[in-house]
Amino acid sequence: MLFKNAYIENSSHLQDIRVHNGIFKEIGELLPHEGEEVTDLGGRLVLPPFIESHVHLDTCLTAGDPVWNMSGTLFEGIECWSRRKEKLDEADIRERVKKAVSMYASHGVQFIRTHVDVTDPALLAMKTMISLKEELHDVMDIQIVAFPQEGICSFPKGKELLKEAVEMGADAVGAIPHFEFTREYSVESVDYALKLAAEYDRLVDVHCDEIDDEASRGLETVAARALELGLFDKVTASHTTAMHSYNNAYVLKLMRLLKMSRINFVANPLVNTHLQGRADTYPKRRGVTRVKELMQAGINVSFGHDDIFDPWYPLGNGNLRDVVFMGLHVCQMMGYDDIMNSYRFITHNAAKTLHITDRYGVEKDKPASFVVMDAKDYYDALNRNATVFASYRNGLKM
Ligand code: 17E
Ligand code: FE2
Secondary structure, rough: OOEEEEEEEOOOOEEEEEEEOOOOEEEOOOOOOOOOOEEEEEEEEEEEEEEEEEEEEEOOOOOOOOOOOOOOOEEEHHHHHHHHHHHOOOHHHHHHHHHHHHHHHHHOOEEEEEEEOOOOOOOOHHHHHHHHHHOOOOOOOEEEEEEEOOOOOOOOHHHHHHHHHHHHHEEEEOOHHHHHHHHHHHHHHHHHHHHHHHHHEEEEEEEEEOOOOOOOOOHHHHHHHHOOOOOOOHHEEEEEEHHOOHHHHHHEEEEHHHHHHHHHHOHHHHHHHHHHHOOOOOOOOOOOOOOOHHHHHHOOEEEEOOOOOEEEOOOOOHHHHHHHHHHHHHHHHHHHHHHHEEEEHHOOHHHHHHHHHHHHOOOOOOOOEEEEEEEHHHHHHHHOOEEEEEEEEEEEOO
C-alpha cells in the first residue's frame, strides 16, 4: 500500500509512505508506484498513534454512581470509589472498559497504560483487565499497572495483594505513598513496590505525592530506589503535584537526583487542575507538577487523561487533545515551538514511559501504525481541534 502526500510530524515537505505486510517499508519524497493500492492523504498530518500514558480504565464511566464527589478532592474521590467498588462485577467492568477503549480508539489512541485498583481482596478488576488485554489486542495495546489505591501498608494484606497481582500478570507495579497512614509507611511502601518490580522484572508507575502538601516527599524515595536498584527509566512518577508547592531550594537539590535516576514523569493536567488547590482559599494553587522545568532539565514527561467520567473527574471523552490543550495553558508552555511540539507529550514521550520505543514511530521497519489528522501540522490540529481522519494499526485501517 502506498500513502501519498503526507506531512509527517510537522515536516515542511510532503512525503509518501510505503507499507508492506503491516510494516513501514519505505518513507520518502515522490516514491514510485509499484502497482500497489494508493491512498492520497491530500497534504494531511501524519503522526505516530496517540498514547494514553495514565488512566484508570477500571473506574471509567462511574461518575455519580452511587454518589457524586461533591468536594472535588482526591480523597473524597477515593471514598466514592470505595463504595462503587463494593458493586463491581465482571460484566460491569467489561462493559465500561470496552466503551472507554473504543472512545480512545476513535480519537487515534492505540496504546494505553491503565492503573487497576488491587486493594480488593478478590482482585476482580485485575483478573478482568488481564483477560480484556488479550481480547482487545487488535484495537489497543494495554499495559497494566497493579495500583494499590488504598495503600500497600495501610490496607489489610496490601503487600500480598500487590504481589498476587504481579504474579497474575500485571506489567507494572504501583504505589501511593502520600495516601499511606504515616511517613514510615510511605517509605516502606515505595521500598516494597520497587523491590517487587526488580524481583519480577516489571516496570514501575507510582502515584506519587498527589497532594498539595509541600512536605510530601515520596518522589525522592522513588528516585533514590530507582537509582539504587538499577531500575532507572523503567520507573515512572505520576502526578507529583506536591512538587508544585516545594520550595525552590529543595527542588534545586532534588533535580540532581531526578536526573541521575533517569525516571519518567507523567502529569495529568485536566485532572490535577481540578483536584488540586482544594484546601486553598486565595490564591489557589494549580497543583500541576513542574513540567517546563523538568523538560528543561532533560527529563522525560508525558501527559495523561487520568480519568474519564469517574469519581475524580466528571468529564472526558478520550480525546488526548484536550489534555495537551489544558497542559499547555496551565504549564504556561505557549511559545510557538512548545505548541508545535506538544504532540510529543502524547506520542514519543509517552512511548518512552511505556518502554515501547523499539516498536513505535513512523520509521522504516517499524509496525505501520499511524494516525492521519485533518490538519497540516500539530499547531493547526490543536488549535482547530482537528478530527482524526484515519487511524492505521499494523497496516490495517481501524
Ligand atoms: N486515584 C488516585 O489516587 N488519583 C487519581 N488521580 C485517580 C485515582 C484518578
Ligand atoms: Fe491516576
